[in-house]
Every structure is written in C-alpha cells, then in structure tokens.
Amino acid sequence: MGLALVRGILTVAPEIAPHLVVSSREAGSLRERIRGLDVRVAETNLEAVKGAQLVVLAVKPQILPSVLAQVKDALAPGTTVVSIAAGVPTTVLEEGLGPGIGVVRAMPNVAASVQASATAIARGKTTRPVDLERARSLLSTVGMVVEVDEELMDAVTGLSGTGPLYLFLILEGLSDAGVKVGLSRATSTELAIQTLVGAAQLVRATGEHPAKLRDLVTSPGGTAITALHSLEKSGLKAMLLDAVEAATKRSQELGAKWRPRPPGELPGH
Numbered sequence: 502m503g504l505a506l507v508r509g510i511l512t513v514a515p516e517i518a519p520h521l522v523v524s525s526r527e528a529g530s531l532r533e534r535i536r537g538l539d540v541r542v543a544e545t546n547l548e549a550v551k552g553a554q555l556v557v558l559a560v561k562p563q564i565l566p567s568v569l570a571q572v573k574d575a576l577a578p579g580t581t582v583v584s585i586a587a588g589v590p591t592t593v594l595e596e597g598l599g600p601g602i603g604v605v606r607a608m609p610n611v612a613a614s615v616q617a618s619a620t621a622i623a624r625g626k627t628t629r630p631v632d633l634e635r636a637r638s639l640l641s642t643v644g645m646v647v648e649v650d651e652e653l654m655d656a657v658t659g660l661s662g663t664g665p666l667y668l669f670l671i672l673e674g675l676s677d678a679g680v681k682v683g684l685s686r687a688t689s690t691e692l693a694i695q696t697l698v699g700a701a702q703l704v705r706a707t708g709e710h711p712a713k714l715r716d717l718v719t720s721p722g723g724t725a726i727t728a729l730h731s732l733e734k735s736g737l738k739a740m741l742l743d744a745v746e747a748a749t750k751r752s753q754e755l756g757a758k759w760r761p762r763p764p765g766e767l768p769g770h
C-alpha cells in the first residue's frame with residue numbers, strides 16, 4: 502500500500518519527488534524494492550518523519566503503536582499524520598502522538614496499486630481542515646476519496662475495502678461462464694472485464710440508480726429478463742447484502758481490541 506501511494510504521487514505530482522522520504526524496518530531491502538523510483542530512503546522511521554508536513558503510516562495495525570512511539574517526539578506541531586492501518590481508531594493515533602498533531606484515518610483498497618482505489622477518510626477529534634485537505638490530495642493520487650464519519654469505517658471496510666474480492670469472484674464466475682458457453686478463456690475474461698468496467702462507467706456517467714439501468718436493458722421475452730429470473734432464484738443480491746454485512750461485522754470484531762474496556766471487563770470479552 503505504501504509503495505502504491507509512492508507510485509501514485511510520482512505519477513500525478515512528480516515535482517514532489519525531491520520531498521518524498523520513505524522508510525521501513527530495513528533501509529537496504531526497501532532500497533531494493535523501490536529501485537527505479539526517485540525517492541529518498543531514510544535509515545530509520547525517526548529520520549523519515551523529521552521536518553515532515555505530512556506523514557503516512559502504512560504498517561500493519563498490530564505494529565502501529567510501536568511506530569507511533571518511535572516517531573512521536575520527532576513530529577513538529579501542525580504535522581498531519583494519515584494512517585491507513587485497518588481498524589485502528591483515531592483515538593489511538595491521537596493518544597499515541599500527543600497534542601498538536603492532526604490525524605486522519607483512511608481506508609483505501611487494493612486497487613490503489615493501479616490508481617483506482619475507492620478510499621474513505623475520517624477525521625478525529627483534533628483534525629483540522631488542513632489535515633483533511635492534505636490527506637485528500639495525497640490519497641486522490643491513487644483513486645477517489647470520500648469523507649465519512651469514523652463510526653462508518655467498518656461499513657466502508659465491508660463494502661469498498663473488501664469489495665475487490667466480491668468483484669474478483671464475479672469476474673471469475675463470468676469468465677468461467679463464457680468458457681462454458683464456448684468462448685476461449687482469454688476472450689471470455691477480456692469481455693467480462695470490459696463489461697464490468699463499462700457497466701460501472703455507465704452508472705457513474707448517467708447518475709441513474711442501477712435498477713433503472715437494469716430495467717432499460719430488460720426487453721420483453723429477451724435474454725436479460727431470462728438471466729434476471731435465474732439470478733433472482735439464486736439470490737445474488739441477498740448474497741451481496743449478506744457478504745458486506747458479514748465483512749462489516751468482522752471489521753467491528755477486529756477493531757474491538759482497540760476500544761477502551763469498561764473497568765473490570767476482561768480482555769477478549
């Protein structure tokens with residue numbers, strides 16, 4: 502994810518390259534991984550954040566508290582810190598970094614690696630408009646960005662964070678289906694991909710509710726109504742509703758460990 506962001510920034514705003522600094526646990530292996538990209542690799546996280554206006558934390562959630570402790574004292578007041586760690590609330594960031602730092606929590610998805618992420622951002626208690634603006638301009642280099650209330654971040658995780666999985670499965674199914682009715686695998690997959698992209702573009706371009714577009718392509722006695730009958734019998738829409746709801750619940754469960762426990766409650770309860 503961190504690398505996807507670096508690539509996005511370098512593509513959209515290459516003039517920023519001289520100001521970009523990256524770090525990981527081991528500078529040598531990071532240099533190898535980003536070979537060919539015009540960015541400076543710092544030896545430590547502390548060195549990376551010194552003098553920074555905007556810091557992005559793209560480590561795994563369980564590692565985040567230790568990284569917050571490492572960089573805390575090197576951050577100047579007014580710095581914006583964006584965390585993309587799934588499930589980690591802004592309160593943990595705010596407590597870990599102390600006053601004067603504006604935190605933004607973000608949930609991109611894997612399509613950030615091709616600059617087509619659907620990303621949501623949420624503010625914390627002390628986030629200023631400039632923090633949101635910085636986060637938005639950074640994350641928009643890898644796709645679209647919407648702001649939501651933090652309490653909706655689990656829903657975002659269920660829908661767009663996990664969403665590529667649903668569509669990979671649908672694409673796999675359509676590709677198999679094309680093969681079943683006689684197309685080559687390559688032709689079937691290409692047609693399925695373009696159909697998915699084209700349908701999404703049509704919904705966006707017209708601004709219509711998908712159900713209205715579905716109705717438009719459903720002619721009496723035709724193929725669409727016949728296929729629709731089959732899909733309704735299989736309960737495709739109910740399956741998607743179930744999947745997003747289940748992923749949202751799982752995200753809530755995973756995030757529960759970050760919430761303060763009422764006095765006397767034991768861990769894991």
Ligand SMILES: NC(=O)c1ccc[n+]([C@@H]2O[C@H](COP(=O)([O-])OP(=O)(O)OC[C@H]3O[C@@H](n4cnc5c(N)ncnc54)[C@H](OP(=O)(O)O)[C@@H]3O)[C@@H](O)[C@H]2O)c1
Nearest residue numbers: 502503524525526527559560561562585586587609610611
């Ligand atoms: N992948 C997704 O689709 C996705 C979507 C939404 C949100 N996220 C969030 O994005 C974050 C990163 O996910 P990812 O999939 O990119 O994971 P990843 O591929 O494992 O990347 C994590 C990076 O953190 C570095 N790292 C580990 N310990 C570190 C430390 N102490 N200091 C500095 N860097 C350290 C690792 O490099 P070294 O091992 O070289 O240190 C690695 O480059 C996670 O919090 C995840 O929840 C991911």
